[in-house]
Amino acid sequence: MNSFAQKLRAMTDFHPVAWGVIIGTFLSRTGFFMTIPFLGIYLGKGKGIDPATVGAILAASFLVGTLCSFVGGALSDRLGRYPVMIAAMTAWSATLLGFAFADEVWQFFLMSSLNGLCRSIFEPTARALLADVTAPERRTDAFHARYFAINIGGAIGPLVGLKLGAGSTSSLLPFYISAAIFAIYAIVLVIFMLSFKHTLQEKSSGTPMNQMIRIVFSDKVFLYFLIGNVFLAGAYSHLDTTLSQFIGHDRVEAYSFLFIINTLSVLVLQYPLAKLMKRFSSLTALKAGCLLFGLGLFGFGLFDNLALLALSMVVFTAGEILSFVIGDVLIGEIAPSHLRGAYYGASGFAFIGQSACAWFGGILLNVLGFGQGPLIFAILMLLTFIAYPFFHRGQQLWERRLGHSGTDQMCHGMELTKS
Template sequence: MLRKTLKFHPIAWGLIIGTFLSRAGFFMSIPFLGIYLHEVMGFSTAMTGTILSISFFVSTFTSFIGGAWSDKVGRFPVMIISMYLWGIVFVGFTVASEVWHYFVLNALSGFCRSIFEPSARALLVDVTPQEKRVDVFNMRYFAINVGGAIGPLIGLSLGASKTALPFLVSALLYFLYGSLIFVWKYKYSSINISKEIIEKVTLFNSLKIISKDKVFRFFLIGNIFVTGGYAHIDTTLSQYLGSDGIEAYSVLFATNAISILVLQYPIINLMKRYSPLISLKTGSILFGIGIFGFSFSHSLPLMIIAMVIFTIGEILCFIIGDVLIGDIAPDHLRGAYFGAAGLQFIGQSAGAAIGGMLLNMFGFESGFLVFGILAILTILAYPFFERGQYLLNTKFSDNNLTLPIKNNGATKSL
């Protein structure tokens, strides 16, 4: 049965393997960028946080055009160009020397990611029959997390945070992936592009949805706070631990990825019994507890426990959040709802900047204060999720309807 299930198109397997390579390359360098900028380049924590935030900011507002370009120009050209450009960006990190260099490079990194990812997902759907799409996206998510577990450990062995070598290795992996896609373009030029998933997702349509759907609006606001909390694993935490804690940071990053692999399915199966918004409220609290736990830098075991708690919050908020969108979105607007949900990641941009400013303001010796404030900001998502749940329950009780909670598990988050 397993062998039959995993009979995917060669391109699908290529995308899964390429996802592992690209994510391993990404995680062996980018998570350590904050330490590199502060300790090697000498930038302040506030400036470093701002530089790190620009990638999230650009990615948020360019995510709407990636899918549109791939529909108009073609999957392969968009993926090839974005992957080669991404490789050039990583080379740029090895030679950059000025603040504005890092601003531009990190902005381009966010742009490349927002252009490549929708095209890759669309191509994966194009080459996979509907009955196998859940399996293929689960394999892709598995590859992401294996890359997330291995990447930081490779980066550590290459001298991450002290040298630019990991960025060069990342660039080579991206050039390799881009070259593989180039080969596929000519070998599989007759692939039919699926039309069933093409929906016009624009910033205007997204804002229109937010203005009309109150439940979705409160969900989105809550998730802005949650994604702001998630940003600290890549930004504030790395700066706080610094080069002296680089081994601990690598272990924590690997703990996050491994915990997702181990806990995702048991937690999702458990939370199927409850409303998605209950899961989101629980997740926001666990996120906050995990973030505060990062302040215990004197004890790696305590920080590992904090990371596991943080990861459970991540699973509840991000995976269950996608389930909620699928439940409340009208079928003909599902693409637009998921596109609008991308606006939540402006929280990552704000979170990265705020974390850097707090470290700059209070200093590295005030970890309890810094991460305490960040934890409170994350838990502020709770009242918005609570309000969204009230409105959702009121909507269905007024219409004598049963709240439609679908048992989709993690499939819609991939």
């Protein structure tokens, strides 16, 4: 408790804009989870849409979000963080209202696509803004606070949504309230833009989009991180897909219990892990996260005992925390300040791994059967471990780059001394 209290006191010196991003993340995620997790139920039971079409509608959001992930961050580098965030949040609010008024299948496809688009524009821009206003030595704390807010919103949102009738055939109240939350946050962002505009460059140097793409995707350190992250994003996807099918098909209560353990583990482990991993580089933390992710996955298939499954979930969640929080910190370290949004946006391409690995997990269950848990999850563990050599190679290049930077600075200092 003393450590947690110290952490809270240390967080009070975050920049006001950083607090705006963190609190806004909590509010927006609460509103998001009040509605979107229940959208499939609403479309199927409320609108009578067949399951295959419902799946396609939901998939449209992920597809558009992944394909457009670079655009939002890159736009924020050119136009400024605040204008892009305000526009995205305003459009997101209108999209949630659109779900309430939509009645035709094509309209739901459109709203789902817009939902993915708005999220892909807002999220990398918000992360870039948080990195912009936070000193490098405090970014780990700031991104941990943001991740904490995400999980609190993810825990509260569904409960509030259920209370308001989310997923029922007639209640549209959750859509209205979520839209109102997003609209209020857009107004708050306007206030922050007017109050703290001087703390950020309003625009970048005007780097053309094609040049941004060339710079970002020629950064070998970032590319190795991105490829490794494809496999980590895929590992995380098994929580909602492969694991839910494997355990949930005959032990729904056990799966619900494990989901609760996941949420509690995030809240309990986040700050101790943050303190521990400050002793190591970001890529070392990612390699540790990769190993923990894989070991946790293997435990899901190996054990039947609920306590051991819970232990596996704790290990899995530790990997989740290290991989996603430290990954955000790493991008802030390697990205040039004027292209930070583009780097955060490009990192979204890693979530291709979510759809690919979720599909692959389903294939394994279908081909090998539910009785082959150890084999299935051993394969998924090995697939996760593929990320490790990419992170290791990226770490070597990053350390070499830092070494060259230090040498250049030393030589520059010697020249100044001689002059």
